[in-house]
Amino acid sequence: MAASAIWGAGGLGQWSRLAAQQALTQDDLLGFDTFGNVSLVHITDVHAQLKPIWFREPEINIGVGAASGQPPHVTGKDFLKLYGIEPGSPAQYALTYPDFVALANAYGKMGGMDRVATVVKAIKADRPDALVLDGGDTWQGSYSALKTHGQDMVNVMNALGVDAMTAHWEFTLGIDRVTEIVENELNFPFLGANIFDNEWDEPAYEPYKMFERGGVQVAVIGQAFPYMPIANPGWMFPGLSFGVRQDRMAEVVAEVRDAGADCVVLLSHNGFDVDRKLAANVDGINVILTGHTHDALPEPLLVNKTHLIATGSHGKFISRIDLDVRDGEMKGIKHKLIPIFSDVITPDPDMAALIDAERAPFEADMAEVIGQTDSLLYRRGNFNGTWDDLICDALLKQREADIALSPGFRWGPTLVPGADIRREDIFNATAMSYPNAYRSEMTGEMLHVVLEDVADNLFNPDPYYQQGGDMVRVGGMGYRIDVTRPQGERITDMTLLKTGEKIDASKTYTIAGWASVNEGTEGPPIWDVVETHIRELGTVQLQPNDSVTVTGT
Amino acid sequence: MQLTRRQTLLMGAAAGFLATLPLKARATAEDLIADFAGGADIGEGGIDLTAPEIAENGNTVPISVDAPGATAIMVLAMGNPTPAVCTFKFGPLAGSQSASTRIRLAGTQDVIALAKMGDGSVVQTSATVKVTIGGCGG
Numbered sequence: 065m066a067a068s069a070i071w072g073a074g075g076l077g078q079w080s081r082l083a084a085q086q087a088l089t090q091d092d093l094l095g096f097d098t099f100g101n102v103s104l105v106h107i108t109d110v111h112a113q114l115k116p117i118w119f120r121e122p123e124i125n126i127g128v129g130a131a132s133g134q135p136p137h138v139t140g141k142d143f144l145k146l147y148g149i150e151p152g153s154p155a156q157y158a159l160t161y162p163d164f165v166a167l168a169n170a171y172g173k174m175g176g177m178d179r180v181a182t183v184v185k186a187i188k189a190d191r192p193d194a195l196v197l198d199g200g201d202t203w204q205g206s207y208s209a210l211k212t213h214g215q216d217m218v219n220v221m222n223a224l225g226v227d228a229m230t231a232h233w234e235f236t237l238g239i240d241r242v243t244e245i246v247e248n249e250l251n252f253p254f255l256g257a258n259i260f261d262n263e264w265d266e267p268a269y270e271p272y273k274m275f276e277r278g279g280v281q282v283a284v285i286g287q288a289f290p291y292m293p294i295a296n297p298g299w300m301f302p303g304l305s306f307g308v309r310q311d312r313m314a315e316v317v318a319e320v321r322d323a324g325a326d327c328v329v330l331l332s333h334n335g336f337d338v339d340r341k342l343a344a345n346v347d348g349i350n351v352i353l354t355g356h357t358h359d360a361l362p363e364p365l366l367v368n369k370t371h372l373i374a375t376g377s378h379g380k381f382i383s384r385i386d387l388d389v390r391d392g393e394m395k396g397i398k399h400k401l402i403p404i405f406s407d408v409i410t411p412d413p414d415m416a417a418l419i420d421a422e423r424a425p426f427e428a429d430m431a432e433v434i435g436q437t438d439s440l441l442y443r444r445g446n447f448n449g450t451w452d453d454l455i456c457d458a459l460l461k462q463r464e465a466d467i468a469l470s471p472g473f474r475w476g477p478t479l480v481p482g483a484d485i486r487r488e489d490i491f492n493a494t495a496m497s498y499p500n501a502y503r504s505e506m507t508g509e510m511l512h513v514v515l516e517d518v519a520d521n522l523f524n525p526d527p528y529y530q531q532g533g534d535m536v537r538v539g540g541m542g543y544r545i546d547v548t549r550p551q552g553e554r555i556t557d558m559t560l561l562k563t564g565e566k567i568d569a570s571k572t573y574t575i576a577g578w579a580s581v582n583e584g585t586e587g588p589p590i591w592d593v594v595e596t597h598i599r600e601l602g603t604v605q606l607q608p609n610d611s612v613t614v615t616g617t
Numbered sequence: 618m619q620l621t622r623r624q625t626l627l628m629g630a631a632a633g634f635l636a637t638l639p640l641k642a643r644a645t646a647e648d649l650i651a652d653f654a655g656g657a658d659i660g661e662g663g664i665d666l667t668a669p670e671i672a673e674n675g676n677t678v679p680i681s682v683d684a685p686g687a688t689a690i691m692v693l694a695m696g697n698p699t700p701a702v703c704t705f706k707f708g709p710l711a712g713s714q715s716a717s718t719r720i721r722l723a724g725t726q727d728v729i730a731l732a733k734m735g736d737g738s739v740v741q742t743s744a745t746v747k748v749t750i751g752g753c754g755g
Binding site for chain 1 (some may be wrong): 667669670671673679726745747749750
């Protein structure tokens with residue numbers, strides 16, 4: 065049997081904020097008839113967001129190959145229809161982009177680790193030995209995480225009572241810091257079955273941890289982001305090799321079954337489409353807790369007897385999964401994607417105090433108002449987002465470039481029109497350990513190679529060849545992309561916007577960008593470039609960006 | 618003598634290196650495959666080639682091949698200026714017919730492995746390895 069729930073009643077579109085929130089209660093959000101004998105609590109891709117945020121889900125999220133038109137590549141009205149979500153409901157606000165600004169006004173911010181702590185405590189009141197599992201991308205993404213090298217998040221996740229985690233951006237703190245945290249500071253194991261010593265090709269981290277829960281053995285296997293040294297700077301963790309390593313996963317599943325596991329849970333940072341393929345090809349995994357691609361799905365997706373769970377990002381959701389495991393088999397599953405409405409869920413006082421203490425040294429710097437925005441500032445989406453339009457504008461102007469490139473990261477919360485832009489908000493969109501805003505020259509041919517390369521990382525029909533970010537964001541240049549073509553043929557009609565001329569393959573252009581994976585990249589940190597630009601603007605007003613034409617969807 | 622995994626790997630690597638035969642430069646992949654097969658039809662199954670889907674460093678890509686019962690395994694990088702990578706030969710006393718090495722790939726391409734079995738039959742498998750400039754996963 066499989067059962068899952070979508071919370072809340074709908075039809076609240078025109079109500080006042082107060083009425084909307086009165087219609088939602090903490091009891092509704094947490095209500096769950098405890099089931100079976102094992103409970104899992106999944107949180108992932110928090111990106112160091114300790115406080116409630118706005119986060120607009122993507123409008124454009126194209127699936128290719130077998131994933132075409134399949135969740136999570138369903139957005140907007142199609143998503144509402146697929147999952148039977150009422151227009152204007154809290155579920156629409158939490159899970160989709162339509163009417164985002166109006167609904168954000170009605171329902172308020174989401175997330176906050178103090179609210180998450182309340183939810184975890186409530187689940188543990190039902191099931192004291194519930195396993196709390198963190199899918200990674202936890203120690204990076206905010207001002208305080210940057211300044212403390214992830215210490216604020218380590219302290220918070222220890223206090224939350226996490227039982228195991230896996231990783232991606234964690235490694236961008238550098239291998240020495242990761243080792244220090246893993247060996248001395250984490251109260252729980254740091255798992256990665258696919259992380260190997262690249263000299264001897266031997267496992268570098270614990271692949272799994274066995275837990276006895278409800279009288280049964282639950283194996284939690286960790287899978288770190290497979291493309292660490294490619295998508296992020298490999299020189300920061302030079303001794304490690306990653307990869308999907310499907311055969312290795314099959315071996316580890318067999319190993320834990322031989323060791324007596326009644327139930328196998330994969331805590332994964334593969335990305336949803338990679339996990340979909342892995343589930344199809346590797347037998348014996350009961351549940352995959354997916355991560356990396358930031359998808360939030362109100363129901364599990366069943367692939368080859370494996371239930372795929374997608375819990376979203378930025379602390380916006382928690383998944384509770386109850387399992388009935390008997391006689392060495394999983395007999396049933398019950399699931400609920402719990403949205404963390406910050407105005408509805410009461411903060412846990414102990415966690416709130418810890419968060420405030422972690423932030424206190426930086427509070428004055430973070431709270432400084434740099435400007436205002438009249439535009440909705442968001443990042444998530446395959447091709448562009450207004451946050452990156454603003455960053456590209458800043459690069460073009462402050463670094464005097466023809467063309468700007470901003471990486472297709474999926475992290476970074478949203479700001480609604482009318483909001484102040486505080487320094488903290490700029491860091492929420494930029495805080496990472498290789499922020500230098502470079503200025504260099506590139507031929508038109510090289511630019512085309514770069515765009516084709518990134519496009520293939522997103523639109524290769526085989527998910528094992530995808531890296532899970534979005535398309536590199538471009539300022540000062542437009543192009544057409546046919547997502548169905550092979551690498552080298554997707555990108556056409558590259559045009560320099562300031563002159564309207566076609567990009568010349570042999571001509572050299574001045575490029576400004578940030579987040580280069582090359583060691584020794586020079587330039588000011590991107591947050592300084594963006595802060596200077598916003599101060600000059602005073603109020604951000606972005607024009608609609610139609611410089612990218614997408615076909616083949 | 619107690620052998621550690623590292624020592625065993627080292628010995629395996631050395632053995633693989635010694636068994637690597639120089640192949641004539643600039644031979645085309647088709648010629649190499651025809652020479653290796655010696656007129657036998659090329660089948661599938663019985664050979665595993667393990668390679669990363671995306672190379673972490675195109676200059677040193679770890680691969681391994683395993684073909685139980687093989688007398689020789691040839692590895693070709695189809696997109697390299699010189700496709701011949703190596704040929705491993707296994708004598709009758711070989712405990713297993715598998716080998717691991719690291720190869721250099723000029724760009725995204727198919728790596729092909731062929732095995733000649735004890736009965737003279739030949740099987741083939743391939744894997745696509747992407748060599749990417751990377752940098753935008755997030």
